[in-house]
Amino acid sequence: MEAPNPRPPQHAEPGIDAFSGAVRSLMDALYAIAPLDTWLLTRVEGRDWIILHALDQGGTIAPGIVLDWHGSCCIHMACGDAPSIAPDTSGIPVYRDAPVNHQLPVGAYVGFPLHDRDGNLFGTLCGVHPEPVDPQLHDRHTALKALADTAGHLLALQRENDILDRERQATALLPGSDPVSGTLNRRGWDMALEGEEERCQRNGQPCAVVLAEVTDLEAINRDAGIGQGDRLLAKLGPILQGLLLPGDRVARIAGNRFGLLLVDTGPDALERRHAEIRTALRDHHPAIETGRALRHPGEGLQHTPHLAERDLLRQRHTR
Template sequence: MASLARRAHLKHANAGSGSGAAMFPLRRPLEIFTSEQNMSDFEDAAREALAFLRRRLGFDLWMITRTENDDWTVLHCEDQSYDVHPGQLFSWSDSFCSEMVKGNGPRIAPDSELVAAYSSAPISKKLPIRAYIGVPLLLSDGSLFGTLCAVDPKPQPVNIQEDQELMEMIGMMLSKILQMELKADNESSRAERFEAQALSDALTGLYNRAGWEQLVASEDGRNRRYGKSSAVVVIDLDDLKLVNDSNGHAAGDELIRCAADTLTQASRTDDIVARLGGDEFAIIGVNCDKAGGEALRERVTQALHQSGVRASLGMAWLTPGTT
């Protein structure tokens, strides 16, 4: 990798003052990117990659993004003029990157107006874009996680196309780091839930409020790091006081246990179900978009109705930019 970077650096250094790279000289091309941070950490690797590429190739905006359905979320960025920030949400179908992934446009376009798929993309009508770079970031099963990309309001020298191999190598390296970190994160998530079992509600066996708050904080962090989203459904039983007053607390306890079993059955295996206290329950739909959250709420509503449990429900959809 270092030899490739040295060759690319020498090539641009010899290209003369007219090249884009000559405007951003770099004494040690890829060594700065690989030696000064722990590269097993995706967040640190992402920031170092963006800083390196900004120095190496210029461009006003560099981003690492996550795509999920039509949500295109900015995870990390180096921005000089576009006023883009981490957590910002765009439409994936509007982007140059969606066209690049489909093979409708090149990974490096020195003048994006000369590429039909890019010049007609809706995002080009919203932002001043005249040059583009993009490579996909992949998960371990080969599916798309997001992109490493850059845009600039001015056309760039044609010889930036010679850096495509370097871009693809950095994209591949970031993908590998991401894959390893996600695997470790999945194991960490299982360990967190095992530890939180000690924070369980004695009557239902669900997580209690302390367990809920611990797991909510963990999922919140994952949403921010990886551009995920979650749905939170809150359930309040309507008749607990009436049942307690009419039939005694044993009947009330049975109503609570019935509600807990129903909520567990209506949720997916990875979802988090908790009893917050009294007649209040909550569910986190993990890695769940808005449509998935609405489907979860509907399943819960129908399941409670079939079980004869009257309840009031509310739902919030959490994106990487919210808590």
């Protein structure tokens, strides 16, 4: 292969976390061993192929971009239908004809699967070049596989760190509680969303928001007094807290509305948990409407409550 194109020294950006710095160094090592135009660390979630980290000489691929997993080359590599290293993809139809070529031309390809601690596919570490490269790329397999294994270990360590980070955050959020419901208040909610968004950007894990609104709270306060409304909220708070899994958060984000942040929650889990939350609340008080939404990698968690609110309003109008 040709020698790598000169790249400026990579200096740590102020405030960059250790995990991102380690991934950046790993990407630099990959480029030094195999100078392909683009190296990607990705996560797979359903049909979404989420770019978590990128070293892209062309500047067209950036973290946060979501591509179609079924249209990628990596799906064939991960399934064992195509090789991990292909210096020239023209003779490999599933690589040559993959739809991803319309966005990211693949003349040469390197890819390795990344698995989580349960052995499930997490994502891929892959490199592509717009044109074929020297067949000697095959000789780099051992070194490239070792770096892919390193990426897997980094992801596992970061996942453990995320668990500890959520525990530390839970302590920090204790002062931000709502005195009526015992849940977080709006400030605590905003802090929880901000912290989880940082983790999502690093690791790409799925996340969701469920909103629950007491639709007759104003009538209760008017007819029976604010004290009766507060007693209802005080009963709903513990019910919601009892439905949380480790890392989840619940907050009273408006007078009659609760928000639940559900971590590591994909589409199927969200539907199941949303049904559980809605049933538990309505068993106690029937005049409660709920809505849910998944975090979209391209928009971020700050936008997810707005999507959940749309779902809540849509369900309210269809009842």
